[in-house]
Amino acid sequence: MTERSEADGRRLTTRETAERLGVKPETVYAYVSRGQLSSSRAPGGRGSTFDAAEVDALARRTGRREPAPAEPAVRTGITLIADDRYYFRGVDATALAARHAYEEVAEWLWTGELRPGIRFTAPEQAVAAARRAVGALPVHCGSTDRLRVAVVAAAAADPLRFDLSRETVLGGARSLIPALVAALPTVGGSEHGTADAGEPGASCGLAAQLWPKLTARQPDGPSLALLDTALALLIDHDLAASTLAARVAASARAHPYAVVSAGLGVLEGPLHGAASGLAHRMLAEVLERGGAAPVVADHLRAGRRVPGLGHRLYTGEDPRARTLFGLLERVPQAGPALAAARDVVATTARDVPLHANVDLALAVLSVASGMPAEAGETVFAISRTAGWIAHALEEYGERPLRMRPSGHYTGPRPPQPLPSP
Known part of the structure; x- marks a missing residue:
């Protein structure tokens, strides 16, 4: 500058x-x-x-802070974010998500080819191992805890996990994602008439497999379409923190399951995947109190930022949020939560011109569908697994261990005397 x-x-x-x-x-x-x-x-x-x-x-x-060190540049042909839009391999991501199912968009991201009607299925051994491991966890564990354990179990069940050839990695990814869904407990003990999530031979799409893991409510066409679009929109978003962690793991030639584990570890932070849960709780409070003004005031008084607003990569509205809000308008039961979200945006816009981001849109989906606050994080994690695999495939083609920054040492200059006991 x-x-x-x-x-x-x-x-x-x-x-x-x-x-x-x-x-x-x-x-x-x-x-x-x-x-x-x-x-x-x-x-x-x-x-x-x-x-x-x-x-x-x-x-x-x-007191101006020291300028942050320059961000490392990583060559990638997966996602471009420019002019308040984002693109998967050069194609508008929102247009892809509007026209194609999650699995089809994942294939596009992985291979650059569209495969209409593709469905991901998991082998019995992977599903059984993941379910046993998740079933051994304490009942209070969250969905991300379960997913992290399920990844480890699925990895242990795959003797080919150390084969980093492209076709083997792709085959493992197509079975891992439905296995993760299958490992999650079903809410209310009913599959709502869908095929059992993640079972071998399941013919329904991933959104239909995931729905009963998020809520006991009966799904309808618009709601499933909304969830499917959300999954497709969230597959990748350039080098987000979890994606960078996944690429670092792939740079060390960690197998794809370990790459996904690295991504899940970072995703669990409140500033990344868990942000939608904060927005969910805020919208629930807005609905309970009858308006956004007192809720926003409480956040600001406590020194907390209002969740679900603003994004460092967009000057206007997050295109993912814009797409999901459009679909939410077609879901009748989403009306109150959608109005609450718009009330939050309008209330904060009086002084702070921040736009809605995808976390707020996910919160509307979860509140309107009777899902728990962590549902948005679950959708995020399942969806982004495909993105982490895409980046792993790309990183496997680069020089190993290239993502090794040098530390800027700020401690005492040597030689220092040995410390006294």
């Missing part, structure tokens, strides 16, 4: 302002809401701009 004098009147974008202050974009808008920084609408009404002199003055008052 080119430095200029404070008097030149230069306007900064939200991202430039965040970089200059050494904070996240959400913090920039927090400064605005507290009156510490003023903003103006960008030309065309998309995003906000900030006066460079005012930003520099705030940086001096708050």
Whole structure:
């Protein structure tokens, strides 16, 4: 970024302002809401701009942080995010998800080919091992705990897991994903008339297999279509934290099951896959209290960010959220939760122009469908498994152990005396 004098009147974008202050974009808008920084609408009404002199003055008052080290660049031909849209192998991801089932989009991501009507099935041995392992867990365990254990069990049941050839990896991925779904307990003990999830020969799509693992409510066509689209939309999103962890594991030539385990470990954090659960609880509270204003006020008073809003890669609405909100309008029982989400956006937009992200859309789905708060995280984890496999396939073709950054040592300079007991 080119430095200029404070008097030149230069306007900064939200991202430039965040970089200059050494904070996240959400913090920039927090400064605005507290009156510490003023903003103006960008030309065309998309995003906000900030006066460079005012930003520099705030940086001096708050003490500007050291600039973060440059992010490592990783060559990838899987996902591109540009101009508030994202693309899978050059094709608009929202258009793919609207027209093709999750399994078909996964195949596109893995191979660059569409296979209409493909269904993933799991071998009996993998399903049995995963279910036994998950069944041994304490009852209070969450879905991500179960999925992590299921991955290990499925790996132990696959003697070919160390074969990193492309076809073997793909075959393992097509069986692992339905095995993970099968390992999850069924809510209410009924499969709603669908084939048993993940069983060999199951003819229904993955969304229909997953639905009874998330809620005891009877599924309908629009709801299953919504879940299927959500799965397809979430398959990949460039180098998110869990995907980077998966690529590091693949760089060390870990087998695909270990790659997925690495991704699941990072996904469990509240700033990644678990974010939709926070949004779920917020929407439930909005519905209980009859409006967003008191709930948003409580979040801000406690110093918490309002969940489900804003995304560092988009200046406008998250395209995944926009697609899912459009489908949610076709689900009658989603009306109250959808209205609550829009109330949250409208309430915060009075001072902080943040848009809905996919976590808020997943929260509407889970609240409206009688799912637990962690359902969005489960959908995220199952879906993103295909993305981690796609990145593993790509990384297996690169130089091994290339993802080895050098540490910037900040401790005492040697030689130091031996410590005294």
